[in-house]
Amino acid sequence: MTISSSMISSTEETLREAPNVASTxxxxxxxxxxxxxxxxxxxxxxxxxxxxxxRRVARAQEAAGQEQNRLRAAAESAAALIRSVVEQERPRISDYARAQSGWQAATMYLDQGHSLAHILSRADESMTLAVEEYGVHWLQAQRDPAKLVDVRSDQTGDPVAAAVEQLHAMAALRLAELSADPALAAALRLSVQIDVYLVAAVAWWEGLSAIAANRTFNQLTAAVTARLVGNRAESQLKGLSPAETARQSA
Incomplete structure (x- = not known):
């Protein structure tokens, strides 16, 4: 797939603005x-x-439903494009023997008390792919929830599942830092944020759907949800960045 920085930038704008466009x-x-x-x-x-x-109410309701469908389709199409780009273009393990060797080196650092976040902040591409591949099994084998904190798991839900999700996000961000292709790097970074943008937009898409179906809708709740999701995403993205981890532990 041929990708360009302008294509990724345009797609990012569609996703980033989805909540604002939907609320408007x-x-x-x-x-x-x-x-x-x-x-x-x-x-x-x-x-x-x-x-x-x-008649006027029905016309406005019909238009609201059509707009909800249009906006949702545009955002979901943009999300699908980024996921497809990352799926096809991102680096993959090509030598599993080397990957296993890289993971063995990573486990030595883990045994010394270093976190997965710390390891990724200094990993090359090969090590990053190894940590992403084998780190999942390591996280799933942990019995002590404290071992999961190094990838900032969400303790309000399933901590292991959250930790695995964050590991994949951290690996994507590290690969973006290492990539020599600006467009792919941007796509990798954006892939970590897609769900955040969509969750924030969903609150307002549901509002448009409520108008179309003549249902009640809590506008304040939607606004608060969108704001909280956005703030959490900004904080989380900064915390997940391997470069930020390296800076803090330098």
Whole structure:
């Protein structure tokens, strides 16, 4: 697949702006529905006015549903593109004997008390791929939850599953730091953020869907959810960065 920095940049903008675009659309159509419900025309009989209000409300609801479908399709298409780029273009283990040797070296560092984050912050491409491949099994074998903290697992859920997810994210970010291809590096970084953008946008897509279906929707909850997800993602991405880990432990 031929990729370019401009393509990745455009796709990133689509994903990054998805929550804002969706919230703006929600405000627009919510306002249109409210305006339609309070529509006034002194020249119409009461029954005619009621029918006209219903027609206007239905038109706004239909438009909201169509916009929700369009925005969601655009964001999910952008996400699928980035995932496809990373799946096809990212480095892979080509020599498993070398990878196993790299993991053996990594386990020596683990035995010395170093974390996976610390190891990745100094790993070359081969070591990074080995840690990503075999580190999953190491994490799954841990009995002490404290051993998982080095990859900032989410202790509110399944700590092992969260730790494995964070390991893959850290490996992707390290590969991005090592990549000589700016477009691939950008795609790798973006792949770590995709779900965050989509989760924040979903809150507002549901709002548009609620308008279309004439359901109640808590606008405040959606706004808070989107903000919390965004703030958490920004903090997490900085914390996951191998370069940041190396700087802090220097």
């Amino acid at each position: 659309a929600y405000m627009k159509f919510n306002g249109e529905v409210m305006s339609a419900k309070s529509y006034e025309n002194a020249q119409l009989l009461p029954s005619e006015l009621r029918s006209e209000r219903e």
